[in-house]
Amino acid sequence: MSSNQPYIPNLLERVRHESSLDLLGIADVHQARREFLELTPAVSEKFSLAIVVGVRVSPTVLGALVDGPNLLYYHHYRQLNFQLDRGAARMAQEIERMGYAALPIPASQIVDWTTMRGHVAHKEVAYLAGLGWRGRNNLLITEQWGAQVRLASVLTNLPLEPARPLSAGCGSCRRCLSACPAGAIREEPGDFDHQACYQQLKEFSKVRRIGQYVCGLCVKACHGPVGVEGDR
Ligand code: B12
Ligand code: SF4
Numbered sequence: 001m002s003s004n005q006p007y008i009p010n011l012l013e014r015v016r017h018e019s020s021l022d023l024l025g026i027a028d029v030h031q032a033r034r035e036f037l038e039l040t041p042a043v044s045e046k047f048s049l050a051i052v053v054g055v056r057v058s059p060t061v062l063g064a065l066v067d068g069p070n071l072l073y074y075h076h077y078r079q080l081n082f083q084l085d086r087g088a089a090r091m092a093q094e095i096e097r098m099g100y101a102a103l104p105i106p107a108s109q110i111v112d113w114t115t116m117r118g119h120v121a122h123k124e125v126a127y128l129a130g131l132g133w134r135g136r137n138n139l140l141i142t143e144q145w146g147a148q149v150r151l152a153s154v155l156t157n158l159p160l161e162p163a164r165p166l167s168a169g170c171g172s173c174r175r176c177l178s179a180c181p182a183g184a185i186r187e188e189p190g191d192f193d194h195q196a197c198y199q200q201l202k203e204f205s206k207v208r209r210i211g212q213y214v215c216g217l218c219v220k221a222c223h224g225p226v227g228v229e230g231d232r
């Protein structure tokens with residue numbers, strides 16, 4: 001197996017490119033794996049690393065949002081989830097062909113509806129992989145595209161070098177605060193009002209003929225290049 005190691009990053013990079021994904025990062029998930037849902041310890045403990053992939057949300061589609069989600073945004077959101085899921089599945093397949101274990105985690109699947117959690121929180125994995133920071137809007141913010149990225153992860157035991165979290169932040173930017181119709185976004189990322197956001201998304205899903213909990217206004221407001229503790 002060791003003779004394969006120099007080729008591993010090339011392989012991942014090739015799959016990223018062929019799947020038309022914009023971001024790829026490696027995270028150490030030793031600590032985070034305690035929080036994984038629906039995976040028994042025997043399964044979780046196989047994985048000390050996660051590969052996180054990301055795709056940019058179209059600024060043109062976001063530009064067509066006015067005061068909440070529309071059907072075009074909903075369609076785009078679904079297409080990006082398919083793209084991420086296909087890319088993650090493809091990456092897992094290639095890793096398994098090399099004799100290692102790999103578990104693709106869905107881009108957007110809720111496992112526990114009471115706590116509203118997926119198997120793995122992609123934002124946290126992306127943060128651990130150094131792809132961005134936790135923004136005031138509670139999203140993963142990248143330097144290139146702000147919050148305008150969607151994410152998926154692949155848990156693996158492939159021997160790779162994980163990255164470290166960035167020491168960057170929103171700086172003096174406050175753009176998303178006034179964009180949120182629910183007033184859920186506060187000065188401190190830790191004060192984000194999950195309930196207010198959820199109630200707003202529930203309302204949108206009924207009145208906008210969408211039937212899904214999407215919104216997009218705090219994503220539209222947060223475009224890059226952003227933050228890094230300076231004025232914008
Ligand atoms: C359930 C869910 C929701 C629920 C809310 C659940 C929640 N607790 O936030 C609802 C339906 C309300 C929702 C709304 C939205 N969602 Co959502 N959602 C998910 C889903 C499926 C699971 C999230 C989860 O498991 N959370 C678990 C809890 C514990 O984590 P948390 O609350 O996010 O964060 C806590 C800890 O992780 C900790 N933390 C520790 N380290 C870090 C590091 C970072 C960077 C962050 C942010 C937090 C964090 O802080 C929090 C403590 O309370 C994920 C997909 C996935 N599997 O990750 C997408 C996901 C988080 N959603 C996403 C998006 C974009 C949205 C919406 C904009 C809807 C839309 N598409 O239009 C809004 C934004 C709301 C907001 N501003 O936060 C993206 C985020 C992309 C990004 N750039 O960050 C994800 C990753 C989907 C994807 N495939 O890209 N979502
Ligand atoms: S998804 Fe909508 S309601 Fe929720 S925080 Fe973002 S702008 Fe506010």
Ligand code: SF4
Binds near residue numbers: 170
């Ligand atoms: S819009 Fe500005 S304040 Fe809000 S999350 Fe993005 S960088 Fe941070």
